[in-house]
Amino acid sequence: MTQAMIEVDALTKRYGETQALAGVDFSAAPGTVLGLLGPNGAGKTTAVRVLTTLALPDSGRAAVAGIDVVRHPAEVRRRIGVAAQDATLDRLLTGRQNLVLVAELSGMSRRLARARAAELLEEFELADAADRVVKGYSGGMRRRLDVAASLVARPPVLFLDEPTTGLDPSSRQRVWEAVRQLLAGGVTVLLTTQYLEEADALADRIVVIDHGRVVANGTPLELKQASRGARVEVTLASPHPEAVAAVASLVNGPVRVSDDGRHLGAGVDPVPGLATSIVRALDLAGILVDNVEVRQPSLDDVFFSLTGGELNGGRPPEGPEQADDGHKMLEGARS
Amino acid sequence: MTVITEAPPLVTMPSPEARSATSRRIHDVWAMTRRNLVHISREPMQLSDVTLQPVLFTVLFVYIFGGGIPIPHGSYKDFVLAGLLALNLVTSTMGTAVGLGTDMHEGMIDRFRALPMWRASVLVGRSLADLTTSCLCALIVGVTGLVVGWRPDAGVASVAAGFLLVLFFAYSLTWVAMCVGLNSKSPESAASFGFIVLFPLAFISNAMIPTQHMPGWLKDVADWNPVSAVTAAARHLWGNPNPSAAINAWPMQHPVVAAVAWSVLVLAVAAPFAAWTFRRRTTE
Numbered sequence: 001m002t003q004a005m006i007e008v009d010a011l012t013k014r015y016g017e018t019q020a021l022a023g024v025d026f027s028a029a030p031g032t033v034l035g036l037l038g039p040n041g042a043g044k045t046t047a048v049r050v051l052t053t054l055a056l057p058d059s060g061r062a063a064v065a066g067i068d069v070v071r072h073p074a075e076v077r078r079r080i081g082v083a084a085q086d087a088t089l090d091r092l093l094t095g096r097q098n099l100v101l102v103a104e105l106s107g108m109s110r111r112l113a114r115a116r117a118a119e120l121l122e123e124f125e126l127a128d129a130a131d132r133v134v135k136g137y138s139g140g141m142r143r144r145l146d147v148a149a150s151l152v153a154r155p156p157v158l159f160l161d162e163p164t165t166g167l168d169p170s171s172r173q174r175v176w177e178a179v180r181q182l183l184a185g186g187v188t189v190l191l192t193t194q195y196l197e198e199a200d201a202l203a204d205r206i207v208v209i210d211h212g213r214v215v216a217n218g219t220p221l222e223l224k225q226a227s228r229g230a231r232v233e234v235t236l237a238s239p240h241p242e243a244v245a246a247v248a249s250l251v252n253g254p255v256r257v258s259d260d261g262r263h264l265g266a267g268v269d270p271v272p273g274l275a276t277s278i279v280r281a282l283d284l285a286g287i288l289v290d291n292v293e294v295r296q297p298s299l300d301d302v303f304f305s306l307t308g309g310e311l312n313g314g315r316p317p318e319g320p321e322q323a324d325d326g327h328k329m330l331e332g333a334r335s
Numbered sequence: 336m337t338v339i340t341e342a343p344p345l346v347t348m349p350s351p352e353a354r355s356a357t358s359r360r361i362h363d364v365w366a367m368t369r370r371n372l373v374h375i376s377r378e379p380m381q382l383s384d385v386t387l388q389p390v391l392f393t394v395l396f397v398y399i400f401g402g403g404i405p406i407p408h409g410s411y412k413d414f415v416l417a418g419l420l421a422l423n424l425v426t427s428t429m430g431t432a433v434g435l436g437t438d439m440h441e442g443m444i445d446r447f448r449a450l451p452m453w454r455a456s457v458l459v460g461r462s463l464a465d466l467t468t469s470c471l472c473a474l475i476v477g478v479t480g481l482v483v484g485w486r487p488d489a490g491v492a493s494v495a496a497g498f499l500l501v502l503f504f505a506y507s508l509t510w511v512a513m514c515v516g517l518n519s520k521s522p523e524s525a526a527s528f529g530f531i532v533l534f535p536l537a538f539i540s541n542a543m544i545p546t547q548h549m550p551g552w553l554k555d556v557a558d559w560n561p562v563s564a565v566t567a568a569a570r571h572l573w574g575n576p577n578p579s580a581a582i583n584a585w586p587m588q589h590p591v592v593a594a595v596a597w598s599v600l601v602l603a604v605a606a607p608f609a610a611w612t613f614r615r616r617t618t619e
Contacts, residue, residue: 015619049619052449053448053449054445054448054449054619055619056618056619074451077449077450077451078451080449082445082446082449084442084445084446086442087442088442088445088446089442089443089446090370090441090443091441092373092374092377092378093370093373093374097370097373101366101370102446102450104362104363104366105363105366105367105447105450105451105452105456106450106451106452107359107451107452133377149446
């Protein structure tokens with residue numbers, strides 16, 4: 001088996017009172033995208049901070065390209081690119097100056113640095129804004145510049161921490177496109193996201209973490225299959241007292257009825273002809289059906305069943321998940 | 336799972352041209368210095384500390400205080416210029432504290448920390464950028480002084496040595512300012528450093544007024560204040576009136592030696608402390 005490019009074993013990290021990571025394991029094979037999924041405060045950013053040498057774990061082991069991040073941080077830094085959640089750009093420099101600075105600090109000569117910066121500005125469609133100060137960039141431009149900065153040294157391992165949070169759909173597409181191109185070049189990517197759609201679109205494997213623990217780990221397909229089967233949603237022409245009894249034998253568990261009494265929902269085993277059976281059962285009871293939908297679980301369903309929470313806005317941020325909050329926590333602990 | 340203790344050889348990254356560790360450090364410091372100079376040029380208010388303020392102070396002190404403060408064996412403007420140079424350079428180190436304090440609170444510091452760069456270049460680069468603006472400040476003070484009638488009475492080398500001595504002291508003070516910037520909770524609190532430390536440091540000295548007329552205890556403080564030694568040394572090297580030479584305190588009797596000693600001492604204490612604080616602040 002080939003050596004994993006990203007490897008995390010029983011990693012723990014505590015910030016003050018918050019156990020940000022409570023024993024996390026995952027790994028990413030070379031040339032793949034690992035999607036790290038979880039609500040705010042789950043520990044995603046903490047895991048990225050440990051892997052990118054910004055934070056020291058309390059226990060456990062983390063390695064990038066086979067190199068231990070605690071023992072050889074300098075070696076790890078030569079192999080990684082990082083686009084962090086709160087865009088780590090110099091707001092007083094222009095886009096070009098930012099990239100040249102990062103290139104020079106990655107060890108390139110000034111001449112090489114300029115050439116590489118020009119190349120990336122072109123690639124990320126920032127050439128027109130290249131000589132404007134970053135302070136005046138839109139959110140989408142900053143994200144793109146941040147991702148571009150992470151690619152300056154052509155690192156074999158890339159960490160993208162919520163690279164599309166707050167982006168409009170077209171900017172998001174452009175970031176996705178950039179990630180896909182990188183994969184073609186053999187780069188290994190760890191992507192954290194709150195968007196299931198994004199993980200579904202990009203990730204080869206998905207690790208769901210919640211409260212500092214891994215709650216699921218698999219391919220997007222495996223995760224969908226592992227969730228509790230399919231669901232059926234039935235819309236009636238008008239509410240009917242016999243409707244629940246008519247379908248009860250065809251579904252799993254309780255039938256949920258909407259307030260207006262017209263919508264029924266329940267878990268099902270997606271056997272062939274299920275929709276036909278349901279319509280027939282309702283028809284036999286003299287109930288008119290407007291619509292029947294049997295659908296495979298989405299990653300949203302998976303996520304819901306695993307964490308018992310909504311992904312977006314379902315709960316307030318807790319603990320030092322946002323890089324920003326992490327700093328505040330640290331300062332609080334020190335003062 | 337295998338445990339790897341030796342870092343495997345680098346395969347994928349474009350190898351930075353083979354450099355010695357020292358030349359790599361110089362390369363990083365140079366990049367950071369330029370970055371900070373761009374910052375200063377983008378914040379005109381910050382630059383006014385070293386451009387507008389020296390002109391204003393020079394004109395104010397020479398014309399407003401000048402008539403009222405008698406200087407034995409010379410004129411107030413010849414006396415005060417060394418003091419003005421020290422005052423401006425000392426107070427401008429506030430910008431260093433605020434600048435580094437701001438850096439520490441912005442995401443960019445995380446970018447730096449994840450790059451294969453020499454981390455101390457964040458500090459060294461800032462100190463050199465601020466030394467550059469200090470040189471600009473010294474130039475403006477000198478030219479303004481010449482315009483209002485200040486005249487050194489010494490050889491070129493000696494006058495230059497006077498400027499260098501004050502700049503060296505200001506440079507060492509930059510590292511104190513960085514310790515403050517690194518320890519402050521916010522850029523605003525770093526700014527208060529100016530009023531709590533720098534202004535008393537600059538004013539409880541012989542910079543603006545001879546110490547002879549100060550109350551006894553304050554006079555002792557002033558005579559041992561490093562700023563007094565630096566100012567007296569500059570006056571001595573410039574051949575300007577230096578009433579402190581008549582004071583029987585060791586630094587006032589040996590101002591050049593005292594000024595160098597103070598600067599070296601401050602640097603020797605502040606630089607390692609700044610490096611240590613920086614490491615502590617960036618460990619989580």
